[in-house]
Amino acid sequence: MWMILRGGLRRRWPEHLLTATVIAAVVAGLGALRATSAAAEAEVHDIAHRLGRNMLLLPADVAPVDFHAQRYRGGLPDTAPGRIRASPAGQHVQSMEARLYGNLEVRGSSVIVVGQDAGWPVLPAGRVPAVAGSAAARALGLQAGGALDLGGLQVSVLEVADHPPDGLDTALFMPVAAAQQVLGRPGELSAIRLAGCWCSVDVKTLGAQIEAALPGSRAITVASVLQAQQGTVEVVRRYGTALHLLAAALVAALVAGLAVSGARRRARELGLLAAIGLPPDRLAGLLVLEYALVGLAGGLAGWLGGAPVARWLVGAAASAVPNPSFTLVLGAAALSAVAAAIPALRAAALDPAVALRETAA
Amino acid sequence: MIEVNEVCRTFRAPGGGVVQALDAVSLTIRQGELLAVVGASGSGKSTLLFTVGGLSAPTTGRVVIDGHSVYDLDQGQRAALRRTSVGFVFQTFNLVPYLTTLENVMLPSLLAGRTRAEAEATAVRLLERLGLAARLRHRPAQLSVGERQRAGIARSLVNAPGVILADEPTGNLDPESAAQVMRLFHQLNEEGQTIVIVTHDLDLAEQAPRVVRLRSGVIAEDRPGLRRLAS
Secondary structure, eight states: OHHHHHHHHHHTHHHHHHHHHHHHHHHHHHHHHHHHHHHHHHHHHHHHHHHTTEEEEEETTSOHHHHHTTOOOOOEETTHHHHHHHSGGGGGOOEEEEEEEEEEEETTEEEEEEEEOSOOOOOGGGOEEEEEEHHHHHHHTOOTTOEEEETTEEEEEEEEESSOGGGOTTEEEEOHHHHHHHHTOTTEESEEEEEOOOTTSOHHHHHHHHHHHSTTEEEEOSHHHHHHHHHHHHHHHHHHHHHHHHHHHHHHHHHHHHHHHHHHHTHHHHHHHHHTTOOHHHHHHHHHHHHHHHHHHHHHHHHHHHHHHHHHHHGGGGGGOOOOOTHHHHHHHHHHHHHHHHHHHHHHHSOHHHHHHHHHO | OEEEEEEEEEEEOTTSSEEEEEEEEEEEEOTTOEEEEEESTTSSHHHHHHHHTTSSOOSEEEEEETTEEGGGSOHHHHHHHHHHHEEEEOTTOOOOTTSOHHHHHHHHHHHTTOOHHHHHHHHHHHHHHTTOGGGTTOOGGGSOHHHHHHHHHHHHHTTOOSEEEEESTTTTSOHHHHHHHHHHHHHHHHTTOEEEEEOSOHHHHTTSSEEEEEETTEEEEEEEOSOOOOO
16 A cells, blocks of 8 residues: 555655645744753752852841842851751751951042952961952052951962952852951841752751841741742643643644645545455555654654754753754644544445546546 | 346435436346446446445345355455455556556455565466567556456456456447447456456447346346457
């Protein structure tokens, strides 16, 4: 029957090409949608994984927006890290980074003093080690190896950092105790960064536990941000499902329509095949196979074209875009076969005598 | 042998009502017979042919081919019977336009489960015999009408069926091609092939040994042909 199948495909190539092109476009579109959606989900997952490990603890009366705008005030006790460790939440915390932030006028320039305990070297003669952000170094005329007097405290600049932590290039980084002394805020901290793997715990509950262990503090997590992002992904997924159904309906209607009109135009040929002994089930199977092949060809073309389209849509994140799923190709072939099945069965059930006589007339 | 017993066939008319195409037709076609069925347009000739060939079920009555009651068989069995026991020749040839002459003739053979090599060998032999050896790779559109009909006859013969049913086989042919086709049918009949020809051409019909005249779905006449082909 390959002879008939091949001949049928060749003879009706314009309509089959049109059908395959539409299917290819649909598959490419859905493939691109799936791929970009998968890339977005992966990105959200990545953010969740990265940011989900961190929690920022601020004084309760400090708004996060002020903190991020470098308007520092209020304070946490510097006993806070120990109290957190001792609380039930402590078991989930892998590391803590306590910092004291403060704004200071030095030599007519506004700088940020950041107290941070991070393995500073011990310097002789009571000197305090420090790292200057590049802008601070320029403003204060400092360079690596330089020194600075801050309210009687002798600060030695070990390094000028072009890329200081958190992008604070107007900051002077030094040990917490030195910063407390320079800023005149003994026993105070501005913020504590907590890190750990709390993938398996409810971050919101954990934050509440830490706030309870440390009254007057506020735990800020990325949970709410992630929730919003996941909501967006969910909406995209839901619309994606509707789009899949719409696309399937479009393809099914197109294939069914062409199968009906094709069967009408081929009535004489089908009648002849029946007359020379092709059983109705094989006749229907032949028609179904023809459209399944068209669906498969369209699906393959769409599958091959889908990845570049997705990469073009996602742009810079191209490497993160997975190839569209091959199930779309099989789906296109199966859908085409199903859509052609009823017209094919009806065509095969036609009285061949009527088909031959009518077309002869 | 083919037996047609009390076959009635009615159709619903497009404007309502019922058309009685065949009315209690009984006929026996013996092995090796050449039978011409004649009658006016709408007399039921083609309906009788398609009914005998297992293509159109009668409303009542039976058709028996080689002991098989055709319409008691299921569709698959009936298709198998058409593949092996019946060969059709049509007025409009009904060659598959996208297949070559050779492929058209091979088609019933392939449907019957023969290998491509076997089918091709048989088809080539038949086409050579029918004077189409030079046309094997031509498509129907590249053949003359006479050649198309000979290809159609070759196709009907390829599975060596018990009977050939020809529906107005000369209806679209010029007189010379028509005579050539009729000569071919007579040759085949002389070799023992059973043939039923439906025609409205009385001259051609009278060359057959037996002529059945249908009038309004009823056999009005069943007699020997008046004139044998002078071959």
